[in-house]
Amino acid sequence: MNREILVEAEGLKKTFDGLLAVDGINFKIFKGESFGFLGPNGAGKTTTMKMINGVSPPTAGNLTIAGMDVCGNGREIKSMIGVAPQEDNLDPDFTVFQNLTVYARYFNIPKEAAKKRAEQLLRFVQLEEKRDVIITYLSAGMKRRLIIARALLNEPQILILDEPTTGLDPQARHLIWNKIRSLQKEGVTVILTTHYMDEAAQLCDRIIIMDHGKIIEEGKPMDLVRKHAGEEVLELVYSEEVMKLLKQTFRNARMEVVGDKIHVFTSHPRGAFSKMLKAASFRGAVIRDANLEDVFLKLTGRRLRE
Amino acid sequence: MANIASLFRLPKLSYRVWRVWMRNRDVFMKTYKTGFLPPLLEPVLYLLALGLGLGGFVQLINGEPYIQFIAPALVAVSMMFSSFYECTFASFVRMYFQKTFDAIIATPVNIEEVITGELLWGATKSLINSSIVLGVIFAFGLAPSPFLLLIPPLSFLVGLLFSSIAMCFTAIVPNIDSFSYPNFLFITPMFLLSGTFFPLAAIPELLQVAAQLFLPLTNAVKLTRALALGRLEFAPLLNLAWLLIVTPFFFILSINLMRKRLIK
Ligand SMILES: Nc1ncnc2c1ncn2[C@@H]1O[C@H](COP(=O)(O)OP(=O)(O)OP(=O)(O)O)[C@@H](O)[C@H]1O
Numbered sequence: 001m002n003r004e005i006l007v008e009a010e011g012l013k014k015t016f017d018g019l020l021a022v023d024g025i026n027f028k029i030f031k032g033e034s035f036g037f038l039g040p041n042g043a044g045k046t047t048t049m050k051m052i053n054g055v056s057p058p059t060a061g062n063l064t065i066a067g068m069d070v071c072g073n074g075r076e077i078k079s080m081i082g083v084a085p086q087e088d089n090l091d092p093d094f095t096v097f098q099n100l101t102v103y104a105r106y107f108n109i110p111k112e113a114a115k116k117r118a119e120q121l122l123r124f125v126q127l128e129e130k131r132d133v134i135i136t137y138l139s140a141g142m143k144r145r146l147i148i149a150r151a152l153l154n155e156p157q158i159l160i161l162d163e164p165t166t167g168l169d170p171q172a173r174h175l176i177w178n179k180i181r182s183l184q185k186e187g188v189t190v191i192l193t194t195h196y197m198d199e200a201a202q203l204c205d206r207i208i209i210m211d212h213g214k215i216i217e218e219g220k221p222m223d224l225v226r227k228h229a230g231e232e233v234l235e236l237v238y239s240e241e242v243m244k245l246l247k248q249t250f251r252n253a254r255m256e257v258v259g260d261k262i263h264v265f266t267s268h269p270r271g272a273f274s275k276m277l278k279a280a281s282f283r284g285a286v287i288r289d290a291n292l293e294d295v296f297l298k299l300t301g302r303r304l305r306e
Numbered sequence: 307m308a309n310i311a312s313l314f315r316l317p318k319l320s321y322r323v324w325r326v327w328m329r330n331r332d333v334f335m336k337t338y339k340t341g342f343l344p345p346l347l348e349p350v351l352y353l354l355a356l357g358l359g360l361g362g363f364v365q366l367i368n369g370e371p372y373i374q375f376i377a378p379a380l381v382a383v384s385m386m387f388s389s390f391y392e393c394t395f396a397s398f399v400r401m402y403f404q405k406t407f408d409a410i411i412a413t414p415v416n417i418e419e420v421i422t423g424e425l426l427w428g429a430t431k432s433l434i435n436s437s438i439v440l441g442v443i444f445a446f447g448l449a450p451s452p453f454l455l456l457i458p459p460l461s462f463l464v465g466l467l468f469s470s471i472a473m474c475f476t477a478i479v480p481n482i483d484s485f486s487y488p489n490f491l492f493i494t495p496m497f498l499l500s501g502t503f504f505p506l507a508a509i510p511e512l513l514q515v516a517a518q519l520f521l522p523l524t525n526a527v528k529l530t531r532a533l534a535l536g537r538l539e540f541a542p543l544l545n546l547a548w549l550l551i552v553t554p555f556f557f558i559l560s561i562n563l564m565r566k567r568l569i570k
């Protein structure tokens with residue numbers, strides 16, 4: 001494989017007045033790939049996005065975008081990237097349509113072309129009806145959609161989406177997923193952060209899991225699930241006897257007590273749990289597919305982050 | 307040393323500063339009809355209350371009517387107020403609450419161009435508002451000299467200076483309420499003590515010199531008065547030179563201070 005590397009970080013580091021936000025990370029993102037950054041609050045995802053976008057200079061390490069160093073090539077890099085930031089920074093002084101045309105001006109897009117593009121994008125994110133509405137009167141989901149439309153004004157090669165669906169209802173989230181998929185098909189490289197593991201599993205070819213500014217795991221979502229959580233997970237109601245029995249049946253299984261439940265992870269192939277459940281009955285036993293959330297919680301723990 | 311030098315680094319600017327200026331112009335054009343009223347009515351109030359009302363009790367040494375003395379000062383004062391407001395409160399809202407600057411710097415426009423666009427817009431507000439006031443005093447017959455045509459370009463320069471000073475405060479205040487300090491300690495004294503409502507000759511000589519050296523408005527008032535009345539024999543060139551030296555200083559300083567605040 002000789003895929004073109006679009007983003008490459010080596011020993012990338014960022015400190016804020018002594019606080020280590022990103023702690024010497026390495027990663028490569030290939031052209032046309034969808035790449036996810038996962039991690040608990042404060043892990044350093046947004047900080048990394050800002051460094052890639054060239055708005056926040058790295059404290060140390062190397063970061064190149066399409067072969068250009070982020071330091072000193074700000075304009076070239078920013079003109080090939082579109083960003084939907086985590087924080088809403090739409091311009092409340094303007095209508096939906098003007099938000100796009102005024103923003104297009106910063107990219108030097110000529111007036112008529114900007115108008116055409118703005119109409120197209122409003123159709124793309126299904127906001128034509130809100131064309132002349134002031135931003136303040138949009139719902140959260142509409143704002144997220146508009147931010148994504150705005151990120152596409154300059155027809156970016158790289159699209160950075162920092163938590164694109166946080167706070168959205170399932171309809172809006174699916175709409176955004178579909179839009180992201182159609183951009184992926186067009187060959188846009190998507191860099192995404194999210195707290196929704198199903199979203200990461202659905203949209204990302206590869207993911208990185210960060211914690212405390214470091215990368216703690218990386219790979220394809222399904223590979224990581226197999227590696228850390230196996231194929232199936234057994235959940236049952238906790239009791240001393242059940243625990244004892246489980247330990248005899250699954251010798252090297254990982255068991256986790258969550259509230260009044262036990263979660264059992266094994267490397268056994270699919271079907272091992274149902275065989276056991278046929279032999280003996282357990283209260284509230286459920287077998288489900290292992291997922292990325294299991295991986296995430298295993299690697300980053302269940303404690304809340306400040 | 308390196309720190310101080312970095313505060314006076316020359317900004318990298320391009321035509322893109324006008325894109326930021328245009329953003330503010332577009333917002334202004336949405337509400338300009340109501341925006342014109344305060345600068346139109348305020349000077350009328352001052353002229354009536356102070357010029358005609360108080361002026362009846364005031365005898366100036368050179369025999370000039372009091373209303374004639376304060377009228378050009380009102381033009382200069384509006385340069386100060388409009389640009390200072392624009393680059394303190396208005397810029398702070400755009401920077402801090404609306405995150406407008408964050409949105410713009412994700413595009414090929416850099417932070418130095420964003421701030422310069424803001425400063426040029428502040429200067430433009432000074433030009434617009436003071437020209438309205440100038441129109442009012444002209445209508446009252448209080449700006450008789452054809453040199454008054456030089457006041458609008460002057461107002462842009464004065465506006466740029468006050469915008470730059472304002473932006474220095476915007477770069478360091480923790481929150482929007484903190485602007486009451488520069489307003490109370492800097493703007494209000496200047497409004498009252500810059501040869502606006504009484505001739506500077508009335509105060510001790512040392513204070514006169516201090517007012518000329520440290521209060522930007524003093525220079526703006528002197529120049530405006532000279533142009534409105536065509537009294538260029540008072541050599542306002544020194545005042546102009548003062549503005550031309552001090553403005554670039556604060557212009558560059560404010561851009562660097564803002565860069566330090568926003569680029570982390
Ligand atoms: N401008 C800043 N100044 C100081 N500290 C900052 C700044 N931005 C981020 N940090 C700190 O850097 C760390 C990483 O923050 P970052 O925003 O990158 O986290 P994140 O992974 O995006 O979290 P979340 O999931 O909550 O969005 C946090 O400890 C945060 O407090």
Ligand SMILES: [Mg+2]
Nearest residue numbers: 045046047086
């Ligand atoms: Mg974040």
